[in-house]
Amino acid sequence: TAKAGTNYTGSKSKNFTINKKAIQVTNGNYNGNYDGQSHTITLTVTEPSGTTIYYSTTTTLTSSNYSSAWSTTKPSRTEGGTTTVYWYVHTTNWNYSDVNGSNTITINKIANTLSVSAKSLTYNGAAQALVTASNAQWTVYYAVGTQLTSSNYSTAWSTTIPSKTDAGTYTVYYYTPGNTNYNAKNGSVNVTIAQYNLSNATIASVSAVTYNGSAHTPTPAVTVPIPSGSSTTLTNGTHFTYGYTNNTNAWTATITVTAKAGTNYTGSKSKNFTINKASITVPSSPSAKTY
Secondary structure (H helix, E strand, O other): OOOOOOOOOOOOOOOOOOOOEEOEEEEEOEEEEOOOOOEOOEEEEEEOOOOEEEEEOOOOOOOOOOOOOOEOOOOOEOOOEEEEEEEEEEOOOOOEEOEEEEEEEEEEOEOOOOEEEEOOEEOOOOOEEOEEEEOOOOOOEEEEOOOOOOOOOOOOOEOOOOEEOOOEEEEEEEEEOOOOOEOOEEEEEEEEEEOEEHHHOEEOOOOOEEOOOOOOOOOOOEEEOOOOOOOEEOOEOOOEEEEEEOOOOOEEEEEEEEEOOOOOEEOEEEEEEEEEOOOOOOOOOOOOOOO
């Protein structure tokens, strides 16, 4: 418009454009370890006020679909894995333009809490479970003598804790493939079933014998109180051997039962028995004779 009192008069107009400003947001991913809690992305609108945020975990949100493929509830994740969260921020403020984008929620697996421990065992004549397992996260597989890995656990396995009867040392291998929240874990435990000590055996009573110039070698029955609530009679030459001391002359003799090497038994036990003195035999007086 011309200024009055100058050499000009009248006016003329021309248009120019004020572009909308994009909605201002602060956004970020979440990446953390599994802790049993739910987690979500960071998304905060800083300018302007009065906006609406739409979310989807399956579809990229745009101006053409946000009103139909949406939820205004911010998605979260608790279990291990990754969720992509698509978002769209809409405003009715004419001076701002809508914005969209995506962020991820990642929950990482953590170490498996499985613990496998050897049991303290002594031979008792019955099969005994070799280990105890606790805090297992998912199914645990076991094998005795065969190492378990991710490539063979499904074929060389048993989900039952292994049991053994005989005394000896066994290597128990274990493997759990883990699950969504816990990593796989494997390892091994050496387990010993100790030999049963014959000091706990019972040697049957031995009757007194009488000196006869020869060694006395009684063979009383030997029993052990296993399995629990029962009794087992052992076999000479298979489970143990007899030994003797002071077993010829009249006196207190000793019989010793000693476990045989390489059996389920160890140790020894002794029992005394009596060798009585022999009676002297005196011949009767001769009859009278005439010279």
